[in-house]
Every structure is written in C-alpha cells, then in structure tokens.
Amino acid sequence: MFKSTRFALSILTVGLLVVGCTRNDSSNKTDPDKKPSNAVASKHVLDSEPASAKGVKEVKQQAKDGDEVVVVGRIGGSDKPFTGRASFTIVDVSFKPCPDGEGCPTPWDFCCEAPDDLAKGTIFVKFVDSAGKTLANDAKALLGVKELSTIVIRGQAKRDDDKSISIVANGVFIKQK
Amino acid sequence: MYEAFGFRLLPWDYGVRNLLRRPARSAMTLFGLTLVVVLVLVVVGFIRGLEVSLSVSGDPQVVLIHTLGAAENMENSSIPSSQAALLSASLKSVQRQQGPSGSKVVCASPELFLGTQVNIDHESEESLGLVRGITPATPLVRRNVQILQGNWPGPGEVLVGRLAATKLGTRPEELAVGKTVTFEGRTWKISGHFASTGSALEAELWCPLEDLQLAMKRQDLSLVAILLASGADLADVDEFCKERLDLELQATAESTYYASLQRHYGPVRLLAWLIVVIIAGAGIFTGMNVMYGAVTGRVRELATLQTIGFVRRAIALSLLQEGMLLAMSASLLAAAFAVIAIQGTAVRFTMGAFTLRVDSTTVLIGVGVGLLVGVLGSIPPAIRAMRLPVVEGLKAI
Amino acid sequence: MPLVEIHGLTKEYHKGDQKIVPLRDASLAIDKGDFVSLMGASGSGKSTLLNLIAGIDRPTSGTIHVAGTDIASLTRTQLAHWRARNVGYIFQLYNLIPVLTAYENIELPLLLLPLARAERQKRVEIALAAVGLTDRADHYPRQLSGGQEQRVGIARAIVGDPAVVVADEPTGDLDAETSEQILHLLQRLNAELGTTLLMVTHDPKSASIARRQLRLDKGVLLEPEPPKVALAARGA
Structure with missing residues (x-):
C-alpha cells in the first residue's frame, strides 16, 4: 500500500559546505609601496641622505661597540630578512641579487654569493624604543621599505663580542625602493 | 509534497520496490558501489591521515x-x-x-x-x-x-x-x-x-x-x-638568530616546519585525489550501466506511466531516486565498514608513519562521492527515459 | 454536444524515405455515454486514431476536441495533466506495474488528482468492487490470472472517472471465455455507470457489443458520421 508514501521523493542533497575562512588581518598585511605617514615613521625616515655612508663589510670589520655609524646596504641576506618587527638584515651593496632562472628561493637571499662572504657582508638593523626593545611595528609598514630596498642607516654599532655586531638605528634614508 | 517540484511525483515505494525487482542484480550493484565508496574512503582517509598527522605535529608554542x-x-x-x-x-x-x-x-x-x-x-x-x-x-x-x-x-x-x-x-x-x-x-x-x-x-x-x-x-x-615563554613569539627568536649571524642559525616555527613538509606531499595528495576521481568515474559507469538496464527493461512500463498522466520529469526523478537510493545504501555500508575496519590502520611513508583517518570529514567526502556517483550514474538513463516516445514505448515487449 | 469531436484528422510519419499515412482525413463525433467500437485490419490506423483521441499521439493535421478541449494545441506537459483528468486507458497486455499491488495499480491515476487519502481509498474500493476483485486488492500482478489482470486494468482506467475510456484490443490476449467476461464488464460499465467507451478491436464479435460500430480501412474511416450539427455550432 501507499500508506507510507504520502511523502513524495524528497531529494537528499548533501550540502558540502566548504566554508572558506579568509581572515583579513590587516595588521599582518603591509603595503611596502605605501608611503609611511605616521609620526613614528617620520621620526625614523630621513628626508636627506646622511653623508659618508660606509658599506656593510667595512662597518662589520671596523666599527666598535657604541660607534655612531652610517651604513648603506640592501635589505636581504636570507629568504626572510624581516622579523615582523622594526628589524631586518641588510647586505653590502656589492652583492648582486640572484638572477632569475638560478633556482634560488628568492632574489634577496643572495644565495649565489659564497656563504662566508655573505655572512661577512650581512648585518642586523633594529629600531628600538626608549627601553631598548625592538619596536613592535613591522618595518615594511613603519618605514615603507621592502626586500632589496637600498637604504642608508644611521645609528649606533652594538658589538657583543668579537664576532657579533648589529646596528641600533635611529634613522633611515630610502635610496631606492 | 507530491507537487514539491510543480508536478505530481511517482510514489516513493515504486523506486524502492524496483530495486528489489531484480535482487541479484541490485545486490551486485550495491556491492560494486560499496566497494567504490570504500576505496574512496581509503584514499580520502589516507589524505586526511597525512594532513592531520603533519598539522597536529606543529606545536604553536x-x-x-x-x-x-x-x-x-x-x-x-x-x-x-x-x-x-x-x-x-x-x-x-x-x-x-x-x-x-x-x-x-x-x-x-x-x-x-x-x-x-x-x-x-x-x-x-x-x-x-x-x-x-x-x-x-x-x-x-x-x-x-x-x-x-x-x-x-x-x-x-x-x-x-x-x-x-x-x-x-x-x-x-x-x-x-x-x-x-x-x-x-x-x-x-x-x-x-x-x-x-x-x-x-x-x-x-x-x-x-x-x-x-x-x-x-x-x-x-x-x-x-x-x-616559547608566555607572550613571546617567533620574532623574538628570529631577532636573536639574525643578530647573531655568526652562529648561522635560523628559527622556524614548528607548525611552519610541518606545513612545509605538507607542501612536499602536494603531488602525492594530488595523485590521491586523482585516484578518487578515477574510482568515482568507474562507479558512475557501473551505476549508469545498471540504470540503463532499468530503463531498457521497463520501456513499456514507463510509457504506461506517461499514458496514465505522469509527466516525463516525474519518471526521470523516480529513476534518479532509484540510483540515489542504491548509492546511499552503498555509501552507508561503506562508511560503516570504513569506520570499523579501516580507521586507524597504520601507513608507512618516507618521513614516518601515520594512520588512515576515517573521521567525519572523510565520511562526508566518501558519502558525498557515493551520492554523486548515484546522481551522475542515473542522469543519462533518466534523460533517455524522458526521450522515449509514448506510443513507441507502449508497443515494446 | 458530442464529447469527442474530430475533424479532418490526418497522421503522417516518415520511415526512411517512405511516407506513411496511418490515418487520413478522419472526422468523427462520439456522444457522452456512447460505446463505440473501432474495427479494422492490422495497420488500418485504428490504434493511431485511439492514441490521438487519448492524447498520447499528435496529429499531422486536423482538430480533436475532447470534453471541450482542443487537445492538439496542448503542450506535452499540459497533455499529461489533461490525460490524468480525462482519459482512462485499457491496454491489450494490461500494462500493470509489476512492483505495485492491484490496489496500488488502481490508485496510481488518483495520485495525479487533488484527492485526500480517504477519498482515494473509497474510490479504489468502489473500482475494485465494480470489477469484482475486492479480495485480490493486495495481490501483485504476477499473482493474478490474465483476466484478473485485465480487470485491474479496467478498474485503473475508470477509477478517476475520466471523460472517456479508451481500450486497445482489451481482449486480444485473453481466451474466449475470459474475453466474454471482460466484454460483458465493459458493457455493464457503459450501461450502469454511463462510461463513454471507445474500443479498438479486430474481432467482429467483440465489436458487436458496442452501441456504434465504426470501421477503418487503410487509414480511412469507412462509416464516418461527421458531426455536422456540432461542427456548425462551433462555426467550424
């Protein structure tokens, strides 16, 4: 009998709801081409190029702890030169970015240079607050720089021992984005 | 409900009982489709096992x-x-x-x-x-x-x-x-x-x-x-490594490390999905073969239903319902089998071992593929049934 | 006004290069409550005419009005809905649905009508009683004899109280005794319920039970009775 057939065919639809969760977290996304305009940025970004800039290799060899230094370099040295804060590594301008087709992960890791040479020509730069802590802002957004930007850093050398040296920066001039 | 689609449908029982009309054939089809869905579940369980193994491996701290x-x-x-x-x-x-x-x-x-x-x-x-x-x-x-x-x-x-x-x-x-x-x-x-x-x-x-x-x-x-200490993050360690370039160290979040391993297995996963598609394709043809048989063996009956006044879409839907019912039963059988017999089976691969994972996602995908097989396998025969001229159909033996 | 009016009805189709004309310029009127038999040799076009009146085939030219509807102008879906309400079809080979019981087979046309379950049950029971198969309601077609199957077929054709019941060789597959019982049943339905019946047969004895007997020969209706009055009234 059709006693159980009062209901007609109800099509079973398996709704495979693919929920794509795309979080637009603007705090992590930065546009390096955007000109920094806030007060913090203007404090660090210099309008004119500081004079007598030295290369990274020279500064690494010669600078002593506490020396005021002006160093020119390009942002890079590894596939991730930025830390996500106001700090990054720069390399000596004598190094050439890896050409396309070499199979390098990124042009700014300068992996085609000899590792020892690259180590000698790479230095860490950070912008700190009054307590000496690295500023939490991403350098890309804060300073308007990106990988392979050529910049001139003005700051103080910080040498922990004979091997380790970094720069606590107080100004940056962006020569080439 | 009869007019849920704008026309009167054939009784649900009609589709169900048609499956029991040729029990041996239906049972064989059910077995074949169950096998198809089991295979899909094994492959999806493999993919899920690999993914989950690598994703739970990374402790965010x-x-x-x-x-x-x-x-x-x-x-x-x-x-x-x-x-x-x-x-x-x-x-x-x-x-x-x-x-x-x-x-x-x-x-x-x-x-x-x-x-x-x-x-x-x-x-x-x-x-x-x-x-x-x-x-x-x-x-x-x-x-x-x-x-x-x-x-x-x-x-x-x-x-x-x-x-x-x-x-x-x-x-x-x-x-x-x-x-x-x-x-x-x-x-x-x-x-x-x-x-x-x-x-x-x-x-x-x-x-x-x-x-x-x-x-x-x-x-x-x-x-x-x-x-990491509470409040600290990767950047702290990254800064240390970049500051101490002389140490030639690099910091990688454990979760990033395992995510990068997942990328390595991208081709394997792609191949596995391809296998799912191939198996599903085989299932579709099996279903189609059976449903074509159901149409050709029932030409006069389908023409009679049209003569009585059922519209062609109602008849096509009834055939679709038969295919779906078969596929759904196969999917449920396969899912039950997979949960009992396949879940947790250990698999060896180059960078370690993991267990096949028949979780809700796997079952949903497996059953979804099973139903898709039912639908796609039934559509061409249903279309064929819709095209049968009534007068010619009534003359069929 | 006649229940069925056909005028100048022609059906043609092509088989390869050959043009076949199973029905040529047929005109006919059937009154409500009439019982008409349509005789003719095999291939004479009698089934074609029956199918055209039943709305399962379309004419090449001419008009068919059944219960006031010009069915040649209906779309395929409209025709299906129209058939559900207006036509009962009795098949030579019964054409019962094998997976449904006698009761369910008879109920099938009622599922297409806006009827409550109780109303359907009442009608099916009446139809079963009318064909004398109340005790076979739960039997499947394979559990019934040929004559019983045809009686279920007849019950299915009349259960919806259609405007016209068409029967295509209803006794063609039955022995003489059972044939007689079926013909008697049809006669009773016509006489007692006033069912309008159009029956196709090649057997003169079967045809003789009808009130009117028509004959088709090579697609031509030999004893046509043009519905002059009705057609004039329509301005045709």
Missing part, C-alpha cells in the same frame, strides 16, 4: 632552531653542542619552569635527528628508521608526548613511538618493551612506548642524546627545540 637553510630538512642541520647552552642562556623568550631544587629549568630541548638503518632484534633485514637523540628536558618542550608503556629511556635504552613498527615495516610485537634494536653500531633495549596525539613524532625511536652522539661519534646537534 614551539620554535625549532637549526642551521641556516636547513628549514626543510632537519637531518642536514648541524649546530655545535655548545650552542645549546648559549641559546638557553641568551634567549629571554624561552619558557622557564620551576625545577625540583628551586632552580629554573629552561624549556629547551637539544636534539640530534636522523634517518638511519635499524635492525630489529635478530632480523636479517634492516629498515630505515627515524631516530631522535633526546634529553630529560625534551618532554618540557614536546608537551604532547605521553608514555603509554614502560619508562623514559635510560643509558643504552630507546623509547619507541606508537607507529615506529609501521615505519620500520615490522609487527608491533617485535618492538615490545624489553626487546632490542640495533642502529648506529649499537644495540638498544626498548624501555617503553610513547604516543604524541597522532603527530609525526610517533614514528620515531628516541634514545638519550649523549648515547647517540657517542654511538655516532658526533658532537653536534641537529636542532634545539624551544618552548
């Missing part, structure tokens, strides 16, 4: 410090043992816990990790196993590790992961507590078994770091795994 450029292959990483102490002392972002004597214990685990030939007891064949030299500090960082049986390894002992037997291609009994394994020229007594919430670590053999270094005549480490 753990950072791996290794040699520059070794982010994707920790075996190639080599850092001097002395740097472990330097890192522990210098890194402010590492969690420190109260030790038993009131001193602070740094949550940093220096480890030596390698893939090496392992000989099980006195078996003649060797297998490639994954060995990790560990210290008493390791459980402070590897927080998900649980000892299932036995004890933490003492000198000359080894703690065996839950899936190590699968990775070594042997039976779990061969790695029972008290038995021995040989690697790196030394025999190690099995002290216990551990689990780690299904992570990749479960395929490994853990022995004391110093013993392993001694056996291998190595002084270095592969990595130092650290547990």
Whole structure:
C-alpha cells in the first residue's frame, strides 16, 4: 500500500559546505609601496641622505661597540630578512641579487654569493624604543621599505663580542625602493 | 509534497520496490558501489591521515632552531653542542619552569635527528628508521608526548613511538618493551612506548642524546627545540638568530616546519585525489550501466506511466531516486565498514608513519562521492527515459 | 454536444524515405455515454486514431476536441495533466506495474488528482468492487490470472472517472471465455455507470457489443458520421 508514501521523493542533497575562512588581518598585511605617514615613521625616515655612508663589510670589520655609524646596504641576506618587527638584515651593496632562472628561493637571499662572504657582508638593523626593545611595528609598514630596498642607516654599532655586531638605528634614508 | 517540484511525483515505494525487482542484480550493484565508496574512503582517509598527522605535529608554542637553510630538512642541520647552552642562556623568550631544587629549568630541548638503518632484534633485514637523540628536558618542550608503556629511556635504552613498527615495516610485537634494536653500531633495549596525539613524532625511536652522539661519534646537534615563554613569539627568536649571524642559525616555527613538509606531499595528495576521481568515474559507469538496464527493461512500463498522466520529469526523478537510493545504501555500508575496519590502520611513508583517518570529514567526502556517483550514474538513463516516445514505448515487449 | 469531436484528422510519419499515412482525413463525433467500437485490419490506423483521441499521439493535421478541449494545441506537459483528468486507458497486455499491488495499480491515476487519502481509498474500493476483485486488492500482478489482470486494468482506467475510456484490443490476449467476461464488464460499465467507451478491436464479435460500430480501412474511416450539427455550432 501507499500508506507510507504520502511523502513524495524528497531529494537528499548533501550540502558540502566548504566554508572558506579568509581572515583579513590587516595588521599582518603591509603595503611596502605605501608611503609611511605616521609620526613614528617620520621620526625614523630621513628626508636627506646622511653623508659618508660606509658599506656593510667595512662597518662589520671596523666599527666598535657604541660607534655612531652610517651604513648603506640592501635589505636581504636570507629568504626572510624581516622579523615582523622594526628589524631586518641588510647586505653590502656589492652583492648582486640572484638572477632569475638560478633556482634560488628568492632574489634577496643572495644565495649565489659564497656563504662566508655573505655572512661577512650581512648585518642586523633594529629600531628600538626608549627601553631598548625592538619596536613592535613591522618595518615594511613603519618605514615603507621592502626586500632589496637600498637604504642608508644611521645609528649606533652594538658589538657583543668579537664576532657579533648589529646596528641600533635611529634613522633611515630610502635610496631606492 | 507530491507537487514539491510543480508536478505530481511517482510514489516513493515504486523506486524502492524496483530495486528489489531484480535482487541479484541490485545486490551486485550495491556491492560494486560499496566497494567504490570504500576505496574512496581509503584514499580520502589516507589524505586526511597525512594532513592531520603533519598539522597536529606543529606545536604553536614551539620554535625549532637549526642551521641556516636547513628549514626543510632537519637531518642536514648541524649546530655545535655548545650552542645549546648559549641559546638557553641568551634567549629571554624561552619558557622557564620551576625545577625540583628551586632552580629554573629552561624549556629547551637539544636534539640530534636522523634517518638511519635499524635492525630489529635478530632480523636479517634492516629498515630505515627515524631516530631522535633526546634529553630529560625534551618532554618540557614536546608537551604532547605521553608514555603509554614502560619508562623514559635510560643509558643504552630507546623509547619507541606508537607507529615506529609501521615505519620500520615490522609487527608491533617485535618492538615490545624489553626487546632490542640495533642502529648506529649499537644495540638498544626498548624501555617503553610513547604516543604524541597522532603527530609525526610517533614514528620515531628516541634514545638519550649523549648515547647517540657517542654511538655516532658526533658532537653536534641537529636542532634545539624551544618552548616559547608566555607572550613571546617567533620574532623574538628570529631577532636573536639574525643578530647573531655568526652562529648561522635560523628559527622556524614548528607548525611552519610541518606545513612545509605538507607542501612536499602536494603531488602525492594530488595523485590521491586523482585516484578518487578515477574510482568515482568507474562507479558512475557501473551505476549508469545498471540504470540503463532499468530503463531498457521497463520501456513499456514507463510509457504506461506517461499514458496514465505522469509527466516525463516525474519518471526521470523516480529513476534518479532509484540510483540515489542504491548509492546511499552503498555509501552507508561503506562508511560503516570504513569506520570499523579501516580507521586507524597504520601507513608507512618516507618521513614516518601515520594512520588512515576515517573521521567525519572523510565520511562526508566518501558519502558525498557515493551520492554523486548515484546522481551522475542515473542522469543519462533518466534523460533517455524522458526521450522515449509514448506510443513507441507502449508497443515494446 | 458530442464529447469527442474530430475533424479532418490526418497522421503522417516518415520511415526512411517512405511516407506513411496511418490515418487520413478522419472526422468523427462520439456522444457522452456512447460505446463505440473501432474495427479494422492490422495497420488500418485504428490504434493511431485511439492514441490521438487519448492524447498520447499528435496529429499531422486536423482538430480533436475532447470534453471541450482542443487537445492538439496542448503542450506535452499540459497533455499529461489533461490525460490524468480525462482519459482512462485499457491496454491489450494490461500494462500493470509489476512492483505495485492491484490496489496500488488502481490508485496510481488518483495520485495525479487533488484527492485526500480517504477519498482515494473509497474510490479504489468502489473500482475494485465494480470489477469484482475486492479480495485480490493486495495481490501483485504476477499473482493474478490474465483476466484478473485485465480487470485491474479496467478498474485503473475508470477509477478517476475520466471523460472517456479508451481500450486497445482489451481482449486480444485473453481466451474466449475470459474475453466474454471482460466484454460483458465493459458493457455493464457503459450501461450502469454511463462510461463513454471507445474500443479498438479486430474481432467482429467483440465489436458487436458496442452501441456504434465504426470501421477503418487503410487509414480511412469507412462509416464516418461527421458531426455536422456540432461542427456548425462551433462555426467550424
């Protein structure tokens, strides 16, 4: 009998709801081409190029702890030169970015240079607050720089021992984005 | 409900009973489709097992410090043992816990990790196993590790992961507590078994770091795994590594490390999905064959239904319903079988071992594919049924 | 006004290069409550005419009005709905649905009508009683004899109280005794319920039970009775 057939065919639809969760977290996304305009940025970004800039290799060899230094370099040295804060590594301008087709992960890791040479020509730069802590802002957004930007850093050398040296920066001039 | 589609539908019973009309044929089709869905579930369970194994392996609070450029292959990483102490002392972002004597214990685990030939007891064949030299500090960082049986390894002992037997291609009994394994020229007594919430670590053999270094005549480490202090993040460690470029270290979040391994298995997953498509395609043709048979064997009957006044769409839907019903039954049978018989089956692969995962996602995909097979297999025969001219159909024998 | 009015009805189709004309310029009127038999040799076009009146085939030219509807102008779906309300079809080979019981087979046309379950049950029971198969309601077609199957077929054709019941060789597959019982049943339905019946047969004895007997020969209706009055009234 059709006693159980009062209901007609109800099509079973398996709704495979693919929920794509795309979080637009603007705090992590930065546009390096955007000109920094806030007060913090203007404090660090210099309008004119500081004079007598030295290369990274020279500064690494010669600078002593506490020396005021002006160093020119390009942002890079590894596939991730930025830390996500106001700090990054720069390399000596004598190094050439890896050409396309070499199979390098990124042009700014300068992996085609000899590792020892690259180590000698790479230095860490950070912008700190009054307590000496690295500023939490991403350098890309804060300073308007990106990988392979050529910049001139003005700051103080910080040498922990004979091997380790970094720069606590107080100004940056962006020569080439 | 009869007019849910704007026209009167055939009774539900009609479709159901038609399946029972030729029981042997329906049973064979059901078996075939069940097999198809089981195969789909196995492959999807494989993909899910691989994905989940690698995704649960990364503790978001753990950072791996290794040699520059070794982010994707920790075996190639080599850092001097002395740097472990330097890192522990210098890194402010590492969690420190109260030790038993009131001193602070740094949550940093220096480890030596390698893939090496392992000989099980006195078996003649060797297998490639994954060995990790560990210290008493390791459980402070590897927080998900649980000892299932036995004890933490003492000198000359080894703690065996839950899936190590699968990775070594042997039976779990061969790695029972008290038995021995040989690697790196030394025999190690099995002290216990551990689990780690299904992570990749479960395929490994853990022995004391110093013993392993001694056996291998190595002084270095592969990595130092650290547990971040509350409020600290990867950038803290990254800054340290970039500041101390002379150490040639690099920091990678553990979750990023395993995510990068997942990328390695992209082609495998792609191939697995391709297999799913091929199996589903075979299922569609099986279903189509059966449903074409249902149409050709019922031409006069379908024409009669049209003569009575049922519209062609109602008849097509009824055929679709038959196909769906068959596919749904097959999917449910297959899902039940997979949950009982396939779930948890251990699979060996190059970087370890994992278990097939028949979870809700796997079942949903498997059943979804099964129903898709039912729908796609029924549509062409249903269209054919719709095209049959009534007068010609009534003359059919 | 006649229940069925056809005028100038022609059906043609092509088989390869050959044009076949199973029905040529046929005109006919059937009154409500009439019982008409349509005789003719095999291939004479009698089934074609029956199918055209039943709305399962379409004419090449001409008009067919059944119960006031010009069915040649209806779409395929409209025709299906129209058939559900207006036509009962009795098949030579019964054409019962094998997976449904006698009761369910008879109920099938009622599922297409806006009727409550109780009303359907009442009608099916009446139809079963009318064909004398109340005790076979739960039997499947394979459990019934040929004559019983045809009686279920007849019950299915009349259960919806259609405007016209068409029967295509209803006794063609039955033995003489059973044939007689079926013909008698049809006669009773016509006489007692006033069912309008159009029956196709090649058997003169079967045809003789009808009130009117028509004959088709090579697609031509030999004893046509043009519905002059009705057609004039329509301005045709």
